[in-house]
Amino acid sequence: xxxxxxxxxxxxxxxxxxxxxxxxFFVRNNLQTYNNFRERIQGVRxxxxxxxxxxxxxxxxxxxxxxxxGNYKVYSLAERYGEHYNLDVLASTEYVTELEHLxxxxxxxxxxxxxxxxxxxxxxxxxx
Numbered sequence: 001x002x003x004x005x006x007x008x009x010x011x012x013x014x015x016x017x018x019x020x021x022x023x024x025f026f027v028r029n030n031l032q033t034y035n036n037f038r039e040r041i042q043g044v045r046x047x048x049x050x051x052x053x054x055x056x057x058x059x060x061x062x063x064x065x066x067x068x069x070g071n072y073k074v075y076s077l078a079e080r081y082g083e084h085y086n087l088d089v090l091a092s093t094e095y096v097t098e099l100e101h102l103x104x105x106x107x108x109x110x111x112x113x114x115x116x117x118x119x120x121x122x123x124x125x126x127x128x
Contacts, residue, residue, distance in 0.1 A: 009042035011112035015105045016119060017096055019050040019073040023119030024063040027077050030117075035085040045112065046082075047090040047105055048074045 004010070012034070016027055027048055034044050050073050054064045058073075068076045074091035082089030096102050106114055 009040060011043045011045075011109070012041065012115060013045045013106055013109050013112035014115040014117065015047045015049060015102070016117040017049045018119035018121060019048060019052065019062075019077055020058075020119065020121035021061045022121065023050065024073065024077060026117065026119050028063060028081055031081045031085050031087055031089065034087060043112070044087055045090070045107060045109060046087060047092060048078055049092045049094070049096060049105060050074050051093050051095045 014030075016023065016030070019027065031046065034041065034046070052073050054062075054068045054071050054073055054076065056066065056069050058064050059066055059069070062073075064073065064076060072091070072093045074093060078089040078091040081087075092105060094101070096105070102116070
């Protein structure tokens with residue numbers, strides 16, 4: 001259990017893997033939450049990870065438009081919501097296949113709370 005002082009400002013280091021239907025909505029809502037609690041947060045390092053590109057079929061149930069077809073999902077989301085909420089959102093188009101790779105995605109900050117969120121949408125990724 002972690003006990004925090006009510007006046008303590010927190011640092012977060014989050015990696016979210018997967019930007020399909022669930023992931024694209026999660027990223028938007030999660031960044032909105034960080035924005036809403038900005039006065040209680042010292043810093044946020046937010047990384048979105050997915051190697052998929054936007055296809056026309058993604059525009060029906062995911063947060064992408066026809067103009068974005070062919071772009072990497074992570075770049076579209078990072079640019080759109082990072083700019084909208086004025087947060088630094090990083091993007092990686094590599095698939096995570098090794099634990100070491102996942103550790104590298106978090107970077108070197110050891111003082112922040114590390115948060116890993118999995119929004120993968122296929123069985124192969126879920127097993128990794």
